[in-house]
Amino acid sequence: MVEYRKNSHTISRMTCHIVWATKYRYDILKGDLQTRCRDILVQICNSENVHILKGVVSKDHIHMHIEYAPSLSISVLVKKLKGRSSRLLQQEFPELGKKYWGRHFWAVGFGVWSTGNITDDMVQEYLEHHRDLPNSSHENWIIE
Numbered sequence: 001m002v003e004y005r006k007n008s009h010t011i012s013r014m015t016c017h018i019v020w021a022t023k024y025r026y027d028i029l030k031g032d033l034q035t036r037c038r039d040i041l042v043q044i045c046n047s048e049n050v051h052i053l054k055g056v057v058s059k060d061h062i063h064m065h066i067e068y069a070p071s072l073s074i075s076v077l078v079k080k081l082k083g084r085s086s087r088l089l090q091q092e093f094p095e096l097g098k099k100y101w102g103r104h105f106w107a108v109g110f111g112v113w114s115t116g117n118i119t120d121d122m123v124q125e126y127l128e129h130h131r132d133l134p135n136s137s138h139e140n141w142i143i144e
Contacts, residue, residue, distance in 0.1 A: 002117065005069060012070045013116065015053065018078060020110035021061040026099060029059050033093055037062075040085045048077060065115065074112055082106045 005012045022028050029037055038057045041064070045052050049069060056063040068077065086105035090096050096105065 005067075010070065013067065014070050014072075015065065015067045015115045016074060017113045017115055018064045018066065018074070018081075018110060019061060019112075020078065020082060021107045023100060023104050023107045025060045025107070027059040028096070028099065029057055033089065033096075034059075036092060037085060037089060040088050041081060044081055044084055048072065048080065050077065078110050078112070082110070 002013060005014075034057050038055065041055065041057075041062070042052065044050075045066065050072070051067040052064060053067055054063075054065040064081075068074070082105075086103075089105060090100065090103065
């Protein structure tokens with residue numbers, strides 16, 4: 001069953017898939033570093049009221065399928081995920097400084113795709129259904 005976010009005046013289910021990579025695509029996310037990265041991302045999502053539907057920490061990139069509030073900007077969320085995790089990982093694993101001497105752990109940019117239970121065809125069908133509203137014809141009116 002799909003769970004919706006409900007507030008006093010809204011109901012929503014906003015989901016997306018986010019991907020970003022380590023700088024230079026180095027295969028650095030292994031062992032304790034990989035586990036700690038996952039834990040940091042979970043902690044950030046919990047603090048931002050973001051639900052992780054599925055997450056993958058690969059050796060050189062991250063995949064996250066999330067559900068979030070409509071008031072949250074994805075670009076702001078990714079900035080927090082990348083910035084906080086980079087800072088904490090570099091503090092806790094000083095050996096990263098040898099590979100990432102510029103203090104940038106993640107590559108610039110990210111990919112994001114909206115996901116959900118409504119297809120483009122469903123939206124088109126809904127819009128077509130509402131195209132001809134009753135009383136929308138101007139033939140019965142005279143404007144002087």
